[in-house]
Amino acid sequence: MQAKDKQTYALAGVNIETANEIKKLIAKQVKSTISPQVLNLGSFGSMFQLKGYEEPILVSSVDGVGTKLKIASLLAKNDTVGIDIVNHCVNDILCCGASPLFFLDYIAMDKLKPEQVKSVVTGIVRACREVNCSLVGGETAEMPGIYSQGTYDLVGFIVGVVEKKNIIDGGSITSGDIMLGLPSSGLHTNGYSLVRRVFGIDDDPSCLHKFYPQLGKTLGEELLMPHRCYYRELKPALPLIKGLAHITGGGFEGNIPRTLPEGLAAHIRKSSWDIPPIFKLVQQQGNVDEAEMYRVFNMGIGMVVICTSQDAPKIIEVLPQAKAIGEIVNAVREERIRID
Amino acid sequence: MQAKDKQTYALAGVNIETANEIKKLIAKQVKSTISPQVLNLGSFGSMFQLKGYEEPILVSSVDGVGTKLKIASLLAKNDTVGIDIVNHCVNDILCCGASPLFFLDYIAMDKLKPEQVKSVVTGIVRACREVNCSLVGGETAEMPGIYSQGTYDLVGFIVGVVEKKNIIDGGSITSGDIMLGLPSSGLHTNGYSLVRRVFGIDDDPSCLHKFYPQLGKTLGEELLMPHRCYYRELKPALPLIKGLAHITGGGFEGNIPRTLPEGLAAHIRKSSWDIPPIFKLVQQQGNVDEAEMYRVFNMGIGMVVICTSQDAPKIIEVLPQAKAIGEIVNAVREERIRID
Numbered sequence: 001m002q003a004k005d006k007q008t009y010a011l012a013g014v015n016i017e018t019a020n021e022i023k024k025l026i027a028k029q030v031k032s033t034i035s036p037q038v039l040n041l042g043s044f045g046s047m048f049q050l051k052g053y054e055e056p057i058l059v060s061s062v063d064g065v066g067t068k069l070k071i072a073s074l075l076a077k078n079d080t081v082g083i084d085i086v087n088h089c090v091n092d093i094l095c096c097g098a099s100p101l102f103f104l105d106y107i108a109m110d111k112l113k114p115e116q117v118k119s120v121v122t123g124i125v126r127a128c129r130e131v132n133c134s135l136v137g138g139e140t141a142e143m144p145g146i147y148s149q150g151t152y153d154l155v156g157f158i159v160g161v162v163e164k165k166n167i168i169d170g171g172s173i174t175s176g177d178i179m180l181g182l183p184s185s186g187l188h189t190n191g192y193s194l195v196r197r198v199f200g201i202d203d204d205p206s207c208l209h210k211f212y213p214q215l216g217k218t219l220g221e222e223l224l225m226p227h228r229c230y231y232r233e234l235k236p237a238l239p240l241i242k243g244l245a246h247i248t249g250g251g252f253e254g255n256i257p258r259t260l261p262e263g264l265a266a267h268i269r270k271s272s273w274d275i276p277p278i279f280k281l282v283q284q285q286g287n288v289d290e291a292e293m294y295r296v297f298n299m300g301i302g303m304v305v306i307c308t309s310q311d312a313p314k315i316i317e318v319l320p321q322a323k324a325i326g327e328i329v330n331a332v333r334e335e336r337i338r339i340d
Numbered sequence: 341m342q343a344k345d346k347q348t349y350a351l352a353g354v355n356i357e358t359a360n361e362i363k364k365l366i367a368k369q370v371k372s373t374i375s376p377q378v379l380n381l382g383s384f385g386s387m388f389q390l391k392g393y394e395e396p397i398l399v400s401s402v403d404g405v406g407t408k409l410k411i412a413s414l415l416a417k418n419d420t421v422g423i424d425i426v427n428h429c430v431n432d433i434l435c436c437g438a439s440p441l442f443f444l445d446y447i448a449m450d451k452l453k454p455e456q457v458k459s460v461v462t463g464i465v466r467a468c469r470e471v472n473c474s475l476v477g478g479e480t481a482e483m484p485g486i487y488s489q490g491t492y493d494l495v496g497f498i499v500g501v502v503e504k505k506n507i508i509d510g511g512s513i514t515s516g517d518i519m520l521g522l523p524s525s526g527l528h529t530n531g532y533s534l535v536r537r538v539f540g541i542d543d544d545p546s547c548l549h550k551f552y553p554q555l556g557k558t559l560g561e562e563l564l565m566p567h568r569c570y571y572r573e574l575k576p577a578l579p580l581i582k583g584l585a586h587i588t589g590g591g592f593e594g595n596i597p598r599t600l601p602e603g604l605a606a607h608i609r610k611s612s613w614d615i616p617p618i619f620k621l622v623q624q625q626g627n628v629d630e631a632e633m634y635r636v637f638n639m640g641i642g643m644v645v646i647c648t649s650q651d652a653p654k655i656i657e658v659l660p661q662a663k664a665i666g667e668i669v670n671a672v673r674e675e676r677i678r679i680d
Contacts (some may be wrong), residue, residue, distance in 0.1 A: 006627045006628065009533070013533055016635070039397060040509065043435065044435035044436060045400060046401070047436060047502075047507065057388065059385035060388070060499065061385045061477060064481045069483075091384075096380075096385045106404060139495075143406065145410055145533075146488060147487065155495050157400075159400065159499055193485075194348070198352075287346045288347050289348070292348055
């Protein structure tokens with residue numbers, strides 16, 4: 001009788017040693033983010049001591065980077081997506097008035113590549129340190145057959161905290177309030193499937209190396225611009241802010257109404273800021289309807305701050321980049337947003 | 341001049357409406373998990389009020405289900421992996437003594453299929469309700485080109501809490517302490533890439549429908565058995581427990597030493613429990629070395645409880661399924677575990 005071929009986990013495409021190698025590679029970096037409130041790491045769960053709050057409200061969010069990851073893979077530049085995922089999450093919980101406490105990541109790919117994971121984590125660490133957020137945990141998964149060859153996914157989870165009395169939930173917004181827009185740094189993390197199609201990037205990635213004078217950089221450099229974090233600049237202004245909307249998937253229409261009480265609508269004036277060149281380029285290249293552009297992209301405004309008209313000048317004093325981009329009005333029928 | 345084809349997000353393979361349809365499909369189910377401590381849902385971040393703890397320690401964990409997802413896809417049965425991901429996370433933070441507070445999920449696929457997402461979320465909801473954990477958030481992502489056709493990934497993120505004085509961290513474990521094993525319900529969520537290879541499942545999924553008398557069910561049914569949750573049964577025994585090890589990827593060797601102080605080792609006696617038939621079947625079918633089996637699989641023990649020899653009988657009284665499977669000894673050289 002012929003002996004069967006001996007099967008092992010490694011032959012099945014999973015290498016426990018590689019996962020351990022990765023842990024060693026990133027251990028020192030991760031440690032640099034850890035606050036004294038973190039009691040342990042590397043156990044089954046990560047422990048974080050919550051101190052100094054009277055009525056602590058934990059604010060959490062989960063996000064992915066979407067197919068911006070494809071651009072990162074094609075250019076073999078994986079640190080900026082690490083920054084993206086943290087900043088996306090930090091901005092999301094900031095909309096409730098929360099400060100970041102800790103972050104966990106999940107990185108999965110068809111075949112674990114330690115250098116690639118290290119590069120992603122380098123970006124995560126950099127962004128976490130920027131906002132005093134402890135990177136307390138993470139999971140790397142090797143899943144042959146689920147991910148297309150050479151691709152990976154990156155997911156971030158954040159927990160922050162806000163005193164109950166300082167929650168920002170849009171509840172006090174009224175007609176006549178002002179919307180201030182803060183500039184985005186580019187596409188942030190939304191609309192990449194459309195951009196990939198418009199430029200035919202999947203078929204011919206060489207277009208990523210093309211220099212565009214209006215961008216002042218190559219297409220690839222522009223598309224990998226990290227998602228801007230608004231935490232540090234907005235933090236001092238939070239007491240004056242009634243509502244915040246992070247402009248991500250779904251654009252203004254998908255995000256501003258989430259923070260408005262029933263019966264109110266946002267009236268955005270397009271002429272109040274300059275649309276950055278990348279959005280014009282995408283629109284032109286893909287012959288994309290303007291309305292579709294506003295539904296998919298941030299169009300140059302990454303965060304919308306809602307405040308009284310009295311407070312608007314005070315906020316602009318602290319945030320010189322903020323621009324009035326519209327006002328809150330009473331909703332007509334079911335229209336929650338008007339962009340004109 | 342010929343007009344360019346007009347590009348839209350939908351043509352690029354991303355459908356914002358589908359994502360909204362999914363939100364509606366699952367809204368009612370998700371609501372059934374929500375505790376009064378949850379202040380809001382559907383905003384940029386989810387808010388959870390932490391109450392009733394003197395020195396609260398937040399315990400968090402992130403996990404995936406691995407390629408068990410492939411079996412779920414092949415059998416078009418996606419609810420049990422939802423149970424798997426929650427129970428995996430709950431067991432992980434339980435190892436620190438923590439009770440679950442809230443959970444967030446991430447589901448990504450090449451093309452969003454509302455019914456499939458709904459099915460996964462049904463399992464998540466069922467498992468969350470079982471342990472009073474609020475499903476406060478989630479993200480569904482459509483990523484054409486990153487996921488292989490018809491595949492998806494599922495990630496879970498949990499936050500729980502434990503009073504500082506009740507933390508279980510293995511610190512008080514000494515030589516002479518006893519290890520009790522709690523039975524697993526099958527493979528749980530580890531070793532699926534090896535199992536897929538051993539049975540040639542990817543090449544010919546029909547083997548999943550084969551009935552095995554020793555399993556009392558088909559291979560597919562066995563492989564989709566949900567990861568068992570140990571929270572409810574272990575909760576009353578926690579005050580007597582010095583250390584807990586959730587036996588996941590890496591088996592006994594990869595998990596028990598994580599909870600042991602330096603200088604101690606775990607001595608496991610294999611003869612002390614019956615290896616369930618599925619593990620014997622995998623070993624035989626794949627001609628897998630016994631040592632490799634113990635490195636990859638839980639071999640029938642899903643959770644290991646470490647306690648004094650005096651407390652062991654008291655714990656067994658509360659947990660009749662618990663069996664003494666070995667004891668803690670002084671480590672000889674660097675050997676942290678011995679299985680014989």
